[in-house]
Amino acid sequence: MELGKQAGLKPYPQPLRNVFGEALLNVARDNEKVVVLDGDLGNSTKTEYVRQTFPDRFFNIGIAESNLVGIGAGLAACGFVPWITSFSSFLLCNAYDQIRLAVAMSNINAKVLGSHGGITLGKDGPTQMGIEDLALMGGLPTFVILVPSDPASMHAAVKAATDYVGPVFLRSSRVALPEIYPMDNCPFEIGKANVVRQGSDLTIVACGIMVAAALDAAAVLAKEGIEARVLDMHTIRPMDVDALAAAARETGAIVTAEEHLLQGGMGSNVARVVAEQHPVPMRFVGLADTYTESGDPDDLLRKYKLTAVDIAAAAREAYAAKAG
Amino acid sequence: MDANPKTAVSELNEIARQMRLDILEMTTQAGSGHPSSSFSATEIVTALYFGGVLCYRPDEPLWPERDRFIMSKGHAAPLLYAALARAGYIERDLIWTLREVDSPVQGHPIQNVLPGVEATTGSLGQGLSAGVGHVLGGRLNQLDYRVYVLLGDGECEAGQVWEAAMAAAHFQADNLVAILDYNKFQETGPISREMALEPLVDKWRSFGWHVEEADGHDVADLLAKFAAVEAVKGQPSIIIAHTVKGKGVSFVEADFTFHGRALTPQQAELAREELNGTR
Structure with a gap:
């Protein structure tokens, strides 16, 4: 991709999904209450980094998004900070009702990762693309909705989402994005563009x-x-x-x-x-x-x-x- | 109360009778609700809260070590509210505001709105997953509480129930107990006619669960089954409780269309007489 070339942005070697995986590992390291729930896509969403490092706090719930959300909500009720993760298309379209009742309406402290947002996910086609996720999340009062734009802001967003008390949706992309912010100094305040x-x-x-x-x-x-x-x-x-x-x-x-x-x-x-x-x-x-x-x-x-x-x-x- | 004292069966039956009266008053006053679905599970909930099964502290609803009760069939909310009031989680006066504006006593239970409500339910199929989450959370927190989830029978048509059933067996959730309020009716008619569930025992067994059956209106039988499943190790348990929809009020028992409607004041008077034994 040539994104950022005309603006003189520096390309980043890793896809944004890998950056998410690293950011998630960082917050899991910093906060022992962080648990990760996977819909059997940990190798794509890169939650596998947490699985490798903190296997006790990683749960593959399998290809069952409704259950994935429900179990995450139960863990939140026990004082954990669950990151409920899958492709945004599968997670939101399969488990919208569960996200609505168990997370949004209950106003619990859960984080939802919708990875592979948009159309830039390789050649897998429209069944896997999350092109409606922001609209769907918009229908769920109480949710903060975050869409990071580069590696540094992904790190900052994952940390901000984890620290925030309440439901957060974070959209990630599969592709590599150039650096917009310095890696060690990204301004990121929820709600402040x-x-x-x-x-x-x-x-x-x-x-x-x-x-x-x-x-x-x-x-x-x-x-x-x-x-x-x-x-x-x-x-x-x-x-x-x-x-x-x-x-x-x-x-x-x-x-x-x-x-x-x-x-x-x-x-x-x-x-x-x-x-x-x-x-x-x-x-x-x-x-x-x-x-x-x-x-x-x-x-x-x-x-x-x-x-x-x-x-x-x-x-x-x-x-x-x-x-x- | 951390450990509920054992209550005599005769006293539990009296509590169940009074809870039915509460449910009747709540739903009649609200002019809507699901009294018959609440009546069918009244002994189950009575045994759990007042028969010494659940450990809980009403003045500390989020006590980390509490046993969990999740009302997955959320339309039986009036039954849950009657139990929460009697157990001391909420003021008794509050239950008479069921379904009114500004009341936390919502038509279906909402978590974090009313103390003692462990999960938001009402869209059926969701409670068992929350129960599995509480099991995993207890394991991580190294707490040995137990988790009880009340399922409706029609609810078992929902795929998420079986997703959660699979996961509970996978995680060897032996502190998870589902109770199936098997009253044989769903909203639009008999389950066998609308969407057959049988063979239910075989289904749960094949999903890796320990299965017991009980008379869902016999408190002694329910308590015996709750005690029996405590000994089960390495797998979750379900008690399939055979019940009668509308139990306790003969003309409600005889008419499944009471599913989603309250009794009229005239019908309520008849029901009150029957529950009070004055008819």
Whole structure:
């Protein structure tokens, strides 16, 4: 993948899922109450690092997502901090009712990992892709929803999620993402978006892998004389209303970019906030009411219009609408 | 109370009778609820809470060493609330606010809203998984409490019950006891007609469980079975309790359509007389 190249970001050698696995191992090491529940995908989600190091605190519940969530909830009630892990598509779509009752409605201290979010997961195809996870999680009051955008923010997010008392959903990706933040110094506060690029002509609000793409787009736009602010909206809920209000007021146009369906994802939530706070022209980059297909991640991102090129095009439109 | 004193069977039967009256008043006053599903499991819950089976501290609901009781058939919430009030977890006056706005006594039990509710239930099939989680948690915490989960029979149509059954056997959860309130009816009719469950004993055995059967309205038999399964090692146990839906009120026993509805005030008066033996 060429994500971050135009913005001059440094590639990171490991896929984000491996970074998650390391981050999870770190919190398990620091906090003996952390337990990990696996839906028989530990070798894909990289929870296997915990299995290898702390086998007593790792439970493979098998291919039974409903039970996976229910057992995790029981462990939370015993004072543990369960990380309930699987692909976001399988976990949320199979066990939504269990996440709703046993975690969200009960407001317990459980963490849900949805890995393989988005369409960039190799060539396994649409059955394995989590393109609706943010919309589904949006339907569960009490949940904090996190989407880290690079290795450092993944480490910070896993730690913040573990330390936070209450239900947290964290989305991870299979692919390698370039470094946006220094590994040892990533600002990460739940509910507080990070400005990763200053700019006053418009704001690109992005999450996950689209933050690097947004920085690439901003680099291209800069050559055209358009200075884009880029907001890393790593927390989808609670959403940083102040950052969005400031972006709307100060830059006058907003583009959102997410590796998710446009319906019910980050962009539609941003739009609600902007509409209330300070309406400005907006454009939305995301999956437009469609499932995708098997294919190389780069090919899929191009075909389904989730690249820096697509973000830049949307930005030009929003910028023109602002001027007009 | 850490260890409940043994109560005489005659006294337990009287407690069960009073709990049925509480359930009747709660649901009639609310104008909705599941009295018949609560009546069928009244002796089971009475034996657990007041027959010396469960160890608990009502003034410390989250006491780490407590035995757990999970009402997986959440629609029998009125029965659970009657027991929690009688055991001293909650003020008795609270149960008369069942299903009213601003009351923690919700139509189905919600965890972390009312003391003594161990799991949010009401979407059927979920309680046994929570029970397995409590077993694993107890193991990690090196506590030797026991975990009891009350299942409905119709609930056993849900796949998650069997996912949890498989996991409980896999983890050799011998401190886990499921009780099946086998009243033979689900919402829309007889189970044998709507979605056959038999052979139930064979199903649980094949999933690696120790199985006992009991008369679910005979407190002495239930207590004997609870004692018997304490000796089982290396596998979880289930007590399949044969029950009568609506037990205790003849015209409710005779009509399964009372599943999801309360008695009218006129019917409640008849039921009250029957439960009080004044009819």
